[in-house]
Amino acid sequence: MKVLVAIKRVIDYAVPVRVRPDKAGVEALLPKLSMNPFCEIALEEAVRLKERGVAAEVVAVSVGPQHFQDTLRTALAMGADRAVHVPVTAETFAAAGAAGGGGGGGGGGGGPAAASESPLQPLGVARVLAALAGREGAGLVLLGKQAIDDDCNQTGQMLAGLLGWPQATFASKLELAKGAARAVVTREVDGGLEVLSLPLPAVITADLRLNTPRFVTLPAMMRAKKRPIEAAPLESLGLAPADVAPALALLAVEQPPARAAGTRVGGVEELVRRLREEARVL
């Protein structure tokens, strides 16, 4: 069985971001970009499936600007067999005249100038992944449950909908035997856990607790640098720029309202008194 893993490049989770003065997006305080943490977990799970002999091949795919290839190299170093990059930039839409009134670029995730941004929105990504899943004859598509930049939490569900495949989102455990026709997935839901059994092919999105991704070793990274990354333009997948053009324009990005400065209290007694008399919450 072939496993497809979708990878997104985002501003590193540990790097603070701030709203740009022109409100067109956010900027990172350090120029560090990494694989989205949830994508890392999805990839780790796929590589483990390969190591157990369940998956025959792991294909890492990414849709977006040229610099997303760096993250696909990390995916190769982590154990993906192949990498496929579908190049899409803001210019893709501008050239096609499909950018709409917003002047191109930007989306639910931020402004055109932020270095990490993909101009795509989940519907566009899901359409590309659906075409790739068809081309590759994938038996399973693994994704992260959400990207930590746009926080959408949509792509996996939309992909499953487009393909007409079953879905298991927020997975914290995946049981899949070699040659099995079904995957058993434990999901994190409000209030606890839920277990589903899915006929394959299926789409699964990873929650934080699915696994702990391995570290990439330097020799693995050096080997990955030499390996080719296939470029699969939209046209080769039967898609046009209009199919993946963002539907939402980003009007403004604003700072969250700042909280008034708080105070330190001297002890429990003072805390309780102020909670009663000032905050009136006790």
Added chain:
Amino acid sequence: MIPVLLESGLRHCRAAQSLLRCSATQARQASTLLYVEHSENGTVAPATLSAAAAAKHLPGQLEALVCGSGEAVKHAADAAARLPGVSKVWLASDAALEHPLAETHATLLSSLAARQKPSHIMAASTAQGRNVLPRVAALLATQPVTDVVRIVDDDTFVRPIYAGNAFATVQFKTPPAVRVITVRPTAFPVDQTAAAAGAPGTGGKPAPVEPVPSELLAPLGSVPAAKWESADVRSTGRPELGSAKVVVCGGRALKSAENFAMLEQLADLLGGAVGASRAAVDAGYVANDLQVGQTGKVVAPDLYIGVGISGAIQHLAGMKDSRTIVAINNDSEAPIFSVADYGLEADLFKAVPELIEAVKKVKQQQ
């Protein structure tokens, strides 16, 4: 594959189609279809009450869809009929809908939407809402909007990005036939008096309940779907974390699962819920579903008490809209002190028992 190929093949007609859709939307009465979440005993989820409150910011009538099977779905439909603002309830009762599986629920929701042509489809941004609604949007070929905190107008919404470090205002470039949105429950407070007036048994006038047409239920049995095997849902008797008025959160500094009993005692005294940071969950002190933060629950109680929590941005994303924030930590540099209204720099193993005694005294006086 097929829908994708069809989409690309049809793109030449897009411009004409969107013009038609535009005028059709304007001519048609705006309306919202609300996806109702309910428990196994037929109680409507508190988060759905918030979604109904959010729907008031949209024009037109509000209709609710309740999916399930057996007695539970009938109870839930009766309760949904008493939600403030709901003018009609669609009742979908079928064995294929017994558990909230995205495959069957999304198929039904999208086919009902294709028939009723609402201008908006809405649900609460819970695990269930986030599981089902993006799939509905894909079936309707529209880009959804997740976790909306403010509705500006029909096509314009505000939502948090980057773990709540920024708020993005997004707008549909071309008004779509239907907008699929999930709303953050804590951003839309429920009008308690209206909810009470509509609560079952208090004499509120319920909206009519109508079964969905049977031809919409017929195809559900053959949808390739997951099979629901089991659930492990904990019942603590405490209020639900996402809607509790008081939340007491613990971090790694609690050092063990046993020490969380202290926080449970404090939460029970205050009539609140217990939450945790990711560090406490990863260390195995409490179950995953108690995690507060970007990847867990978003809470906005009247009173949040963070005990032994440093305040990583991913945790702050889940609690910084709380009305009053208290932090108890022995590290004076902990980032949580920057958002706390009241910061107590102290050893939690000394401060929490003292706080429990002090709260007991206050409660005795009341």
